[in-house]
Amino acid sequence: MPDVGAQPIPSYGPTPNGSSNRGHRIPASGTFPIICWQLSLNREYTKEEYDACHKVVSICVEHTKVQYNPRDSDSFRQLMTLMLPLLMMRHRRVPRAKWKDECTAAGKRWIEQAQDGMTPEKFMQSMIGYHSGFEGSLCSMIMVQGNKHRVVNIGIGTKKSAVEPRGVTVAAYVESQSHKLTPLELENITKDQNDETILRRLSMNLALKQAYIKAIGHPIGFDYSRLEFNVPERTAMGDGYPLTGWEFRIWRTTLGVARRDQLVKEEYECVVAFFRGTTDSRFVFYETAEQLNSWVQFINIDQMVKVIPKLTA
Template structure:
């Protein structure tokens, strides 16, 4: 199936003001009632959640589709997709092919949305994973940080991490595995309580299994997002491992490694908080 993938990545280059937080919270309360994000500005996660749920609104405005002509729907397994109200007497099947499957994710200061358009059954199995290439808390050793995720990995994956090759390799490979697993788990509509160790990514061989069975028909795209800017008076440089999982129904599984920014410019768009805030008053139109 030919369903092109598009990604929007929003970098939190600064914190919201109280006025902006209030305005954005009112917007999702009115337009995204299923979000159920509590009003709690002191909890940084709510800011990320609010912004994530605003990205579909921004995307539909970018497509020049009025808010009254689309609905946010949910499948039986909890996957969200957008149903557009398209009237075309010459092509009555056009509406069936205008469904937009999407998934939202965030980690630290990066919020992402992946989307694709087509028939409902073809677009809902899409997910995005984001994992910052940094330890948390900042003063913890990389090996100690990695060990806290060992329960989510298989013995083969643990062998891929290789502590003897240094902290940089451990962190990069750990975040790659976690981003891929997150993307796949969300693509199939499973909750985060899902046992991640049921999945096994054999990175050198470009294969993946679930409960020991090959997972065929999937496309995985992998890239890193290097974010630079300022927050207040401080200079910020952050790197994130990103991954997409999308079920295309092909006979094989495909891994696409995007190593250069020019490779992703045609399907990944980077924006910042200011670009979102500037159009918030118009998102309900």
């Protein structure tokens, strides 16, 4: 079983023009290029690893203070997620002293690099908007570079394809989440399919809503049912009005996670929402590792821990 990778998305049947939902054109990366980092918490962590991560975050991340609690797995998830921007800037060969992590009034984060010889035009295009979060064993960060007022409009949503609480039926789980869905969404999710596909469709729909809400900077508590994602028709609505100008990138990440002496498979539906300002919105499905490798980078705990000494440089 691979540690992390892409898997085909569940079919929603034909698109409005009768064609398959496979094979959508992959967007060009020249304008507002998007890069995603996903970190697999593929094994248990040690106290020494927790301490090293906590120290780096305490030194380098000024906007968030993480309470020291090495026994709390969510605390470790938060530390790993906060380290992703540090890793991203390290890969871009920008020293920590040469960039600032800023925040808009709506809570959207962006990075400003030191101008250092850049022309004013290039400097304005060097801003990096990003959003990060974690779900289960998966920590994710999405970033895009360009003008500040454009790049902050990005968000990522990830939803594990599993029932909650463990052991309940898929039907019961869907019912418990139905208040987040419109009648049309519920019909699309449950129509003529088995439990596995229903669960994946539900997870995809919730990830779409999460990504959009994070991209626009709405606070916790936003009513998911105000949004409607009609995936078979490739349309998105908010309060009954079309959501135009958005790009939704959709893929599935599969993890192999060590639980004591067993390797457990976990699947996550993942969505990136970015406002490009076009006249319509589009849904782009990534189905293979080859398609994802051009803009999604997968790492694990060992790889992150290995670069810790370099993150403060």
